[in-house]
Amino acid sequence: MARANRIIRNLYRDSVALMQLSARLSAISGVEQASAVMATEANLALLAEAGLVDRDIDPSPSDLLIVMTGDEEALAAAMSEADGMLSRTGRSDEAGDRSQRIPPRSIQMGLDALPEANLALISTPGEYAAAEAFKALRMGLNVMLFSDNVDLADEIALKAYARDNGLIVMGPDCGTAIIDGIPLGFANAVQRGDIGCVAASGTGLQQVTCLVDRWGAGISQAIGTGGRDLKAAVGGETMLRGITALAEDRETAVITLISKPPAAEIAERVLEVAERAGKPVVVNFIGADPAALERPNVHPARTLEDAARIAVALSLGERPTTPDPPAALVEAAAASAADLAPGQIYLRGLFSGGTFCYEALLLLTEALGPVFSSTPLDPDCALADPWRSHRHTVIDLGDDQFTRGRPHPMIDTTLRAERILREASDPEVAVILLDVVLGFGAHADPADEIGSAVEEAQSLAKAAGRHLVFVGSVCGTAADPQGLADQEARLRKAGVILADSNALAVRLCAGVLARNADGKAARSAAGKAR
Amino acid sequence: MTAGGSGSAGIRLNALSAGHRAPRDRFTGVVHSVFRRACNIEREDGGMLVLLAAELGNAPHGVRLETPAGFAFDRHIAAGHGVGCRAGVLRVGRSGLSVDLRDAPTWRVDLSRLCLDSRQPAVAVARRAARQALARSRDRAGPAGRRTLAEFAHERLDLLAAATEAYAEQEAETAVQRLIGTGVGLTPSGDDLAVGFVAGLWCTAGSSPRRAVFAARLAAAMCRAARTTNAISRAYLRHAAHGHVCEPLAELAVAIASAATEDAIHAAVDRAVAVGSSSGHEAVRGLLRGLGAWAAGSGSMAAIPESIRRPAVKGVGAMEPAHG
Numbered sequence: 138m139a140r141a142n143r144i145i146r147n148l149y150r151d152s153v154a155l156m157q158l159s160a161r162l163s164a165i166s167g168v169e170q171a172s173a174v175m176a177t178e179a180n181l182a183l184l185a186e187a188g189l190v191d192r193d194i195d196p197s198p199s200d201l202l203i204v205m206t207g208d209e210e211a212l213a214a215a216m217s218e219a220d221g222m223l224s225r226t227g228r229s230d231e232a233g234d235r236s237q238r239i240p241p242r243s244i245q246m247g248l249d250a251l252p253e254a255n256l257a258l259i260s261t262p263g264e265y266a267a268a269e270a271f272k273a274l275r276m277g278l279n280v281m282l283f284s285d286n287v288d289l290a291d292e293i294a295l296k297a298y299a300r301d302n303g304l305i306v307m308g309p310d311c312g313t314a315i316i317d318g319i320p321l322g323f324a325n326a327v328q329r330g331d332i333g334c335v336a337a338s339g340t341g342l343q344q345v346t347c348l349v350d351r352w353g354a355g356i357s358q359a360i361g362t363g364g365r366d367l368k369a370a371v372g373g374e375t376m377l378r379g380i381t382a383l384a385e386d387r388e389t390a391v392i393t394l395i396s397k398p399p400a401a402e403i404a405e406r407v408l409e410v411a412e413r414a415g416k417p418v419v420v421n422f423i424g425a426d427p428a429a430l431e432r433p434n435v436h437p438a439r440t441l442e443d444a445a446r447i448a449v450a451l452s453l454g455e456r457p458t459t460p461d462p463p464a465a466l467v468e469a470a471a472a473s474a475a476d477l478a479p480g481q482i483y484l485r486g487l488f489s490g491g492t493f494c495y496e497a498l499l500l501l502t503e504a505l506g507p508v509f510s511s512t513p514l515d516p517d518c519a520l521a522d523p524w525r526s527h528r529h530t531v532i533d534l535g536d537d538q539f540t541r542g543r544p545h546p547m548i549d550t551t552l553r554a555e556r557i558l559r560e561a562s563d564p565e566v567a568v569i570l571l572d573v574v575l576g577f578g579a580h581a582d583p584a585d586e587i588g589s590a591v592e593e594a595q596s597l598a599k600a601a602g603r604h605l606v607f608v609g610s611v612c613g614t615a616a617d618p619q620g621l622a623d624q625e626a627r628l629r630k631a632g633v634i635l636a637d638s639n640a641l642a643v644r645l646c647a648g649v650l651a652r653n654a655d656g657k658a659a660r661s662a663a664g665k666a667r
Numbered sequence: 668m669t670a671g672g673s674g675s676a677g678i679r680l681n682a683l684s685a686g687h688r689a690p691r692d693r694f695t696g697v698v699h700s701v702f703r704r705a706c707n708i709e710r711e712d713g714g715m716l717v718l719l720a721a722e723l724g725n726a727p728h729g730v731r732l733e734t735p736a737g738f739a740f741d742r743h744i745a746a747g748h749g750v751g752c753r754a755g756v757l758r759v760g761r762s763g764l765s766v767d768l769r770d771a772p773t774w775r776v777d778l779s780r781l782c783l784d785s786r787q788p789a790v791a792v793a794r795r796a797a798r799q800a801l802a803r804s805r806d807r808a809g810p811a812g813r814r815t816l817a818e819f820a821h822e823r824l825d826l827l828a829a830a831t832e833a834y835a836e837q838e839a840e841t842a843v844q845r846l847i848g849t850g851v852g853l854t855p856s857g858d859d860l861a862v863g864f865v866a867g868l869w870c871t872a873g874s875s876p877r878r879a880v881f882a883a884r885l886a887a888a889m890c891r892a893a894r895t896t897n898a899i900s901r902a903y904l905r906h907a908a909h910g911h912v913c914e915p916l917a918e919l920a921v922a923i924a925s926a927a928t929e930d931a932i933h934a935a936v937d938r939a940v941a942v943g944s945s946s947g948h949e950a951v952r953g954l955l956r957g958l959g960a961w962a963a964g965s966g967s968m969a970a971i972p973e974s975i976r977r978p979a980v981k982g983v984g985a986m987e988p989a990h991g
Contacts, residue, residue, distance in 0.1 A: 177848030252758030277753025
């Protein structure tokens with residue numbers, strides 16, 4: 138008498154089917170007995186005791202076990218019959234795969250195809266976006282509203298509905314978020330950790346999350362609010378909801394808030410909620426006086442870099458410090474500055490990230506005095522023509538006035554490359570300050586095109602007997618599609634002095650200009666002495 | 668129509684009722700197993716939800732659907748499909764099937780509220796009627812041959828009943844550990860017997876602190892032992908451990924507790940044994956053994972002050988309006 142066993146993993150058939158299978162197999166000539174049972178410990182022990190299965194087999198209670206005794210030939214036929222019976226009913230379907238191939242054409246279809254989804258990313262023209270966002274919210278989905286040009290009234294209504302239904306609306310005009318480790322929009326591949334961010338600034342959020350990653354910590358969630366969220370009319374709904382969500386999130390130990398200074402009453406409300414969050418909250422209201430943000434449990438940060446540094450220190454249980462700029466970097470800037478001609482006295486900042494531009498304007502104005510811009514801090518410093526720089530100039534090439542009819546400079550570097558060359562031909566320009574943003578959605582190889590432009594600009598300057606100092610920072614991570622190390626290496630090779638952060642790059646630029654001004658003064662004094 | 672073939676068409680079914688242990692707000696899961704009249708969904712948190720065809724009774728973790736005539740889950744859904752529930756609508760990925768849970772009343776059962784006194788003559792008569800009906804149904808079920816494993820399970824139930832009658836906790840725990848996972852069927856016979864047995868204990872435990880303590884400890888042992896059986900069975904065992912069982916079994920318990928007429932008892936048994944192939948039969952067998960475990964015991968209603976006794980029968984298995 139032979140015996141045969143078969144374990145079929147994770148197969149569930151109802152009891153009638155199991156009985157029918159057992160009966161069918163038993164009826165086969167030459168089969169003495171046959172049983173199809175769930176492979177529980179208890180059943181296995183009994184079957185092993187009866188000598189019907191080996192004791193060393195290792196099925197789980199979710200497996201189906203077929204046990205038979207009889208003639209060897211009959212058992213082979215019976216096992217084949219069992220396979221046939223089991224394969225005829227209820228196996229995973231191929232038809233299901235066919236339906237998957239139909240691309241969803243609506244949120245409803247998307248949700249039908251992916252019912253476990255809990256977030257809809259909406260990127261339609263602004264006039265349709267609010268309606269789509271409402272649909273998503275009514276289906277119980279959180280919303281990331283990438284679209285801009287959404288009416289303020291719609292934003293207020295969407296956020297009120299989300300609040301009342303325990304959901305969140307990120308946006309409108311929310312370009313960056315990282316949810317459960319998934320980068321959405323323009324975002325970077327950061328490692329996961331316990332720092333949660335809520336930001337009204339896309340590139341601000343990218344800078345902080347990338348620096349957190351660079352300095353060895355990680356991000357739990359990064360929530361974008363959209364640029365208008367902290368205006369009085371909207372009331373900071375998303376930022377407040379984000380703080381509450383991160384306060385409740387067990388994966389988050391430190392919360393970081395990033396925004397331009399909100400309306401006063403909203404700032405007060407945000408800080409009140411931050412104070413009660415039950416976890417440390419780092420606040421970077423870019424340009425706000427840190428002393429005015431002081432509250433129990435709140436750690437004010439002056440720059441995006443400071444925000445990331447404080448958050449990382451808190452995450453690692455260390456005391457936040459403000460280190461001096463790396464000596465090698467300062468020396469490299471000084472060495473480069475030594476080649477500047479006396480007449481080279483101005484800086485030109487050519488940014489692709491709006492928040493980088495804004496932060497640079499703040500820091501440079503403080504260090505150098507008036508800085509002209511197409512998006513000036515002071516209306517008196519507005520450029521008469523955004524396409525022509527004047528004295529110290531910092532521009533956001535991602536601003537509407539530059540991107541009409543063109544791709545954003547994070548995606549297409551053409552406009553910036555042209556502007557680099559134009560600035561290089563200005564004999565009064567000493568320093569060109571750049572940001573380079575990596576990550577999903579960004580240019581596949583910005584170092585290639587920007588590096589070429591830098592080399593060409595340097596050649597132009599050299600032909601005119603001058604030298605240019607290029608300073609920049611790369612906002613990205615090692616895991617980004619472009620690769621941080623490779624991009625940085627190629628930009629350095631092209632002659633760009635790279636700092637870890639935008640704020641540090643700005644400080645280096647200010648140092649170079651101060652040094653050249655000192656040199657100019659010294660040379661001037663020496664000339665007079667002669 | 669093949670499984671998943673209706674993906675683009677989309678089928679929306681309304682829920683007729685939802686067990687009180689069935690989540691209906693936000694959750695995510697995956698289709699665990701599918702049968703013609705039921706579909707098990709394993710939730711991300713490890714819990715189980717079962718979708719049931721309209722003709723089936725309620726379950727603590729089940730949602731009964733307004734299924735059209737001839738509807739079969741396994742023609743639309745396949746194991747492994749993703750499932751999400753958002754804003755009261757449950758969707759089964761790739762199948763196009765969605766279930767509107769928003770207006771479904773909640774079905775609630777708690778046998779521990781029965782406070783059934785098995786020694787009452789009328790209750791004893793009802794139990795006897797149920798035993799007769801069960802024996803008849805077994806005859807109808809055909810010969811018991813090739814049920815060796817089921818017979819083992821029955822023997823182990825006997826050991827459990829004896830230990831329970833003697834309030835021998837350790838022995839009862841050992842017996843329930845050996846019982847669970849033993850036997851034939853998708854939910855092994857031993858599991859069905861254990862579900863019925865502990866349900867029977869909960870029916871009578873409310874009338875005596877000693878019984879309640881014993882039942883609670885046995886239930887805890889049962890939950891631990893449930894790890895050794897499959898996930899479908901485990902869900903039923905864990906709910907039964909708290910006195911929450913499927914509607915047909917609960918109705919039979921209520922019929923016995925209220926000393927219903929013989930015809931009513933027979934009808935209740937018939938409905939209960941109709942569940943599954945052998946599961947219903949085994950669960951009723953277990954229930955009757957559980958109800959009888961302390962029929963001649965020392966548990967006493969007098970031990971519980973009248974003021975805190977719960978009313979017998981009323982509210983044991985009840986429907987509540989949605990959102991109520």
